[in-house]
Amino acid sequence: MIDRRAYRCPMKHLLLCLLFPVLAHADSHLFILSGQSNMAGLDPAISFTPTVEKAFGAENVVVVKSAQGGQPIRRWYKEWKPAESPVPEGNLGDLYDKLMEAVEKAAGDREFDTVTFVWMQGERDAREGHGGVYGDSFKGLIGQLSKDLKRDDIHFVIGRLSDFDMEDQRYPHWTKVRDVQVAVAESSPRGAWVDTDDLNDKPAKGGEGTRNDLHYTKEGYRILGERFAEAAIKLIRE
Numbered sequence: 077m078i079d080r081r082a083y084r085c086p087m088k089h090l091l092l093c094l095l096f097p098v099l100a101h102a103d104s105h106l107f108i109l110s111g112q113s114n115m116a117g118l119d120p121a122i123s124f125t126p127t128v129e130k131a132f133g134a135e136n137v138v139v140v141k142s143a144q145g146g147q148p149i150r151r152w153y154k155e156w157k158p159a160e161s162p163v164p165e166g167n168l169g170d171l172y173d174k175l176m177e178a179v180e181k182a183a184g185d186r187e188f189d190t191v192t193f194v195w196m197q198g199e200r201d202a203r204e205g206h207g208g209v210y211g212d213s214f215k216g217l218i219g220q221l222s223k224d225l226k227r228d229d230i231h232f233v234i235g236r237l238s239d240f241d242m243e244d245q246r247y248p249h250w251t252k253v254r255d256v257q258v259a260v261a262e263s264s265p266r267g268a269w270v271d272t273d274d275l276n277d278k279p280a281k282g283g284e285g286t287r288n289d290l291h292y293t294k295e296g297y298r299i300l301g302e303r304f305a306e307a308a309i310k311l312i313r314e
């Protein structure tokens with residue numbers, strides 16, 4: 077294992093290290109992708125991974141994804157609490173445990189200069205009316221991740237909910253969760269959010285015009301991967 081934050085150039089390569097210091101210390105980056113169905117539908121290999129590998133080098137990048145459709149944030153955040161009603165029984169944090177198992181398997185004992193958490197979730201919480209606690213829940217999730225990875229410098233990128241239900245007719249807290257996601261991202265120097273409003277346009281039923289679907293198009297997922305990667309790269313380089 078090489079701890080890149082404490083790397084020392086081998087004596088036999090000392091001259092090369094002095095002449096080419098960048099080669100002597102290439103930063104290593106871990107990207108953790110998670111969320112519900114719109115993250116599950118994203119294949120990192122199509123656009124996310126190629127974009128970050130182009131920026132940092134394939135040998136310096138590890139990408140891990142674990143996602144499951146239709147799930148609320150409480151299945152990641154172990155200390156989740158609703159605003160008023162009783163906490164639903166069971167499953168608190170079980171998907172987080174699954175995610176961390178995937179991270180441990182992919183990362184092994186490798187050390188990373190940066191860790192970026194990429195999150196596409198919120199539809200279920202909007203449907204259940206938990207927008208009022210979503211911001212604190214996400215911040216708690218980041219704190220939970222920071223504690224487990226033993227670092228306080230984690231970047232995060234949030235995919236803002238699309239324009240699927242801007243009238244809050246089917247999902248009563250749809251716009252509230254959207255607003256909270258933006259507020260949380262913009263309140264942190266290590267946070268960013270990406271727009272998804274143009275990724276879910278599908279032919280309307282009946283064949284005339286378009287409709288804003290809950291899920292994205294095939295091209296939409298490709299674009300989403302690029303946007304996530306570009307936002308993450310910008311955070312890392314700032």
